[in-house]
Amino acid sequence: MEIVRKAVDVAVTRLSITKTKSVRSTSASLQALTAAALALPGLIAPPVFAADEEVSFQYSHYQEGKRQLFDSKSTLNPIEVDSLQGSAKIKLADRIRFAFNYTQDTWSGATPITTAPLARNGNRWKGETINTGASPLIQATPGVFDKNFNPLKTDNPGDPSANVIGKDTRLAHTLSYASPETRKQGDFKLSYDFDNAALDIGGGISIENDYESRFGNLAGRWDFNKKHTSVSAGVSYTNSHTQALLDHAAYDYYHYKPFPFKDQIQNTSDGGHTLSGDREDWATHVGLTQIINKHALINIGLGYTYSSGFMENPYKAVTFIFVDPNSDNQHRLDKNLNGNYAALFEQRPNERNQWTPSLSYVQHIAPLDAALHVDYRFSSDDWGINAHTFELTWGQPLGDGWTITPKFRYYSQSAADFYQPVFLSKQGLPGSHALGADGLDTAKKYNALNPRSLPSNYSSDQRLSGYGALSGGVTLSKQFAKGVNFEVGFEYYSHAGALKLDGGGEGAYADFNYYMANAGMKVNLDSLATSLGESNHHAKHHQHTTHQHAAPAGVMFDHVLHNAGDVMVGYRYMYSDQSGNILHGNSIAKDSAIIQHGCANNTCSSAPSYMTMHMHMLDLMFAPSDWLTLMLMPQFVDMNMSTRELNGAPEDPNAHSHSGGHNTGGVGDTGLYAISNLFNKQGHQINLSLGISAPTGDVGIKLRDTHGLGGLFIHYGMQLGSGTWDFKPALTYTGALNNWSWGAQASGTKRLESKNASGFAFGDIFQATAWSGYNLTPWLSASVRGVYTVQGKVKGEFNNAHFGDSAEERPWGGSQDYTGNYGGRFWDVGFGLSAVVPNGDLQGNRLSFEWLQPVEDDVNGYQVERDGALSASWNYMF
Structure with a gap:
């Protein structure tokens, strides 16, 4: 499911570390830097230098820890991902190379669908209270608030006349459980090496049940200054289509079902609903790699991405508090206010411009025969998110083909302009909209919401909040004779609002940890x-x-x-x-x-x-x-x-x-x-x-x-x-x-x-x-x-x-x-072919291949x- 994939997309993609590939040059300085770069196993490089021919397989397991739900009860297991990747790089001719990658991810578990006050309490299922964080079946429910619109706990949740117990401003994530789903991606790259340049063209497709993406890219490199300096540039285009199935439970969670996507929600034959949308992404980058001396090089890069179309996560909701302080029937005898909680589909801008400058430095430490990588990346977009990424990696050969690679990473970002954990609307709760015969609201029902009273954009997706993250890991590899390499790695990641660079991050309720373990083989x-x-x-x-x-x-x-x-x-x-x-x-x-x-x-x-x-x-x-x-x-x-x-x-x-x-x-x-x-x-x-x-x-x-x-x-x-x-x-x-x-x-x-x-x-x-x-x-x-x-x-x-x-x-x-x-x-009969390269x-x-026919x-x-x-x-x- 796309929500599951996107829920950890940022965390997973940030695990990769740029590696400089071997340089096709006879210069001593270039050879020294090649050796330094190759001391970092399992890392994929940008198309700057030509790579050796190889076949590789890698498996990884991603496991999140449980969220802070306070006194809520949830038996849902956190999200986990099993990934398999296979790749091959071969030489078709003296100057022509072909690379192919296949990636398969299977996702399951619970991920946040929204954020809600604990005082909300939720519904009941089979007589048992299902609190925030346990089920998406919360729907629109009454609530009691003080004059400052803080949520109050009552002795009978859901009853607007219940007695107030006290103020409770704590928040928690509402978790939604996803059945296992699989994403499969295949991509290729065809490269041609000139004497002092290279040209790459590639593309691919990524498919899952509710999301499909096709992409293509073109990149080039030019070497000069005796191949001590390289300039690279590239452009890519991605077209994505989302066809999210909103099952009965999830669909009932949203109070205003078609708003704001009334033209994008359709009925299914079994009584369900789908939410669909298209998105385009254009990206470009330029880079400069300069060999400083025989032991060091530096890389400077700048990227730009323009995105447009359906930017929302179709499985994310936003919790709104509707309280009208000017309505007499909203005031209680205890001077508090009656109101309502309700969930809406999130609404994001339909465009995004993002700039990403980066700086990398590689140093070969000759006395230790080690390699040090220091990387910094800054990202800024017109959604208000500014992000900093610092990475430090040390590749240390241990002798007899063994290499250990510890790494450290720090990430910090500010919140999007339209992000809040919970939104307040100072109006009464409009009537819930039932779908018409054609699957859309009538104009009369739609106008009842009066959308001018809501922000143009709003989201409580925790990935758009302000937070910081620390991660550390280690990779151990063994190089055997004749080009066979095995490696295992482990990384632990901690996400917390308190780790944000200048403070002011999301509350502790949004903190979580994860680990990733991987094993791979290269030939x-x-x-x-x-x-x-x-x-x-x-x-x-x-x-x-x-x-x-x-x-x-x-x-x-x-x-x-x-x-x-x-x-x-x-x-x-x-x-x-x-x-x-x-x-x-x-x-x-x-x-x-x-x-x-x-x-x-x-x-x-x-x-x-x-x-x-x-x-x-x-x-x-x-x-x-x-x-x-x-x-x-x-x-x-x-x-x-x-x-x-x-x-x-x-x-x-x-x-x-x-x-x-x-x-x-x-x-x-x-x-x-x-x-x-x-x-x-x-x-x-x-x-x-x-x-x-x-x-x-x-x-x-x-x-x-x-x-x-x-x-x-x-x-x-x-x-x-x-x-x-x-x-x-x-x-x-x-x-x-x-x-x-x-x-x-x-x-x-x-x-x-x-x-x-x-x-x-x-x-x-x-x-x-x-x-x-x-x-x-x-x-x-x-x-x-x-x-x-x-x-x-x-x-x-x-x-x-x-x-x-x-x-x-x-x-x-x-x-x-x-x-x-x-x-x-x-009973079966099989027909096979087997070939050995002579x-x-x-x-x-x-x-070898064989088809087994029943x-x-x-x-x-x-x-x-x-x-x-x-x-x-x-x-x-x-």
Whole structure:
């Protein structure tokens, strides 16, 4: 959801630190500064210098701490983000380079929707008081205020005649819970290097359920003064479209629903509403990089951005206090004033001009072989926000390929001119506007608000407030032989109004902390090419053996590393798709049968229409001895499911609705394996793999229900892991003769626990597969294989899967929510291609692809049929 993405967008983007890339020059000063810059791992540079060819993968986890809610009660978990990034930089020709980046973020948790006085107290749900910070279901409520319009607490919140207990001016954030949603972004850059200049052109797209952005950019660099001076300039354009779905709970929160976006709110077919808008951003920058001496350089930059269009956050609200001191019926006998609280959509200016000058200094400390980066950036816009950013980074090599990089950052900004935590309007509360038949207010209803009595722009978004932030972190990296680098990092961030540079920041209620942890791997292709040139015979040996014994991309544990000390790095991608008919056994089920039998003893109201899964895995293999290979396989998973209402299902307003789409994503389970060669003679091998799957994937993911409580588990198949420790053995036979290769494997998954922390356990799995391959050329082979898989039903069920027996307590209503509808027997046939780069800079790298086509499904219960699965892998062994 766009609110979730934007809620931490500023914090996340400020984590990046500018790094100077290697300079294509033979000068000693330039080489020294290149070494200094390269001491800072994991940092992305502006397009000033050409970069080495490399492939990299990085995972990061962002976790916010809880907000200060005082005596409010909230069980909502703070926002968290799991991110995966993959990138590649390759040389297409001597002067032409291509770079591609893919980023995927999955967001979930609670984020502030507005700020409200604690005296407001809110509504009740099932007899329990839901205070500020717990639910968006607060709506317009009466309040009592003193003559200075300070909120007063009463003994019966919501009753305008209640007795006053005392003054309470404390504020708290009202939190809104968001179900998991995923953003995916792909971008590219094509570069051409001249003798003393470079030109870059790039673009990309970012997509999520309610937000889409397309962008393009053009940048150039000119070197002169013997390449000691460089001037860079660039321009970019971004076009964004927001299509925010305002669910029933969120929409009811706003008292004046169409105001001020009456022409941008539309009805949906299921009775909901959407708020849409378009935005454009033009940005330009110029920069000057000057090498001062062989140990130092300085960079001066200036950026300008013009934004126009829909600038609001569609999920942010503004709390208004409506009190008319001139109305007799507003005055109480105790000389206090009656009034009302109400929420409006925020209103921001439809234009923004922003200037960003910056200054960076890089110093190589020769005695320590370290690099110091000092950066300052100032930002000023016509919204009234002035911001300062100071960053300090120290890159210190420790020897034997290790580098430690501590960093420190301070940020401070002033508040926007139209920001206030809570707004006061000295008028009575106008009548709430019901939507007309066409989804818009009539003129009469619209004029009742008298918009002249409100500010032109208003927002209580905490990101527009005045505050300061301190963050500190450290990155530890290890450079292995032949260009392979691993790194881990951690950063802790503290956001507080008291940290604002000149004081006067937001109150302590808005303070919060977060941490970010990341891990990454880089493979420098230039270094691989150099090492191959030095040991070409060894590389050819690996190329030959890897190719001849290559199993299809969907098969794992088919080979071992041959010599003690050998290392293999790889990436594996798997995609699966289910859509179309609902099966019962191996027959198509009608909706009427699903309604009656698909939800155990309950009536089904929905069923899946499609489900897709994307899985990204790293293959990290190391041979501590000639007979043993160890393997670590971390995973990142994201899934998307759409459901439909079953034809003929009875309408139950209290049933849990599943119509629409759901997303999940994040770290999956982590595999730890030991592989040993039992037999190896005359082209025949038998390998035994014994592994454990660690339950690192989340199995407690919940949905946001219509009351914003976030208390409903998402479907079993959409959880990120098993939640149990699993034993995973595999026995593999491979053979080869001339251009032919073949193999067979029996593997399984045995759950070592009867249930996980959420109350269930997936069924055990057994799989048998056999394949045959043929070398079409010395570097390309094709394969075909058959697969049989059997999986048991889910055991147990979610803790409190059904809130209760009464309709009011909202039982589940979809076939995907019942454990009997998982597992079965499946037959597939696969078709694959595998290629090894025979020579050149990428010699020895292997790429494999396989499509697995379902032949027959015999499912347990009622399940959507499978369409197929794709496996792709890349690896390099050295």
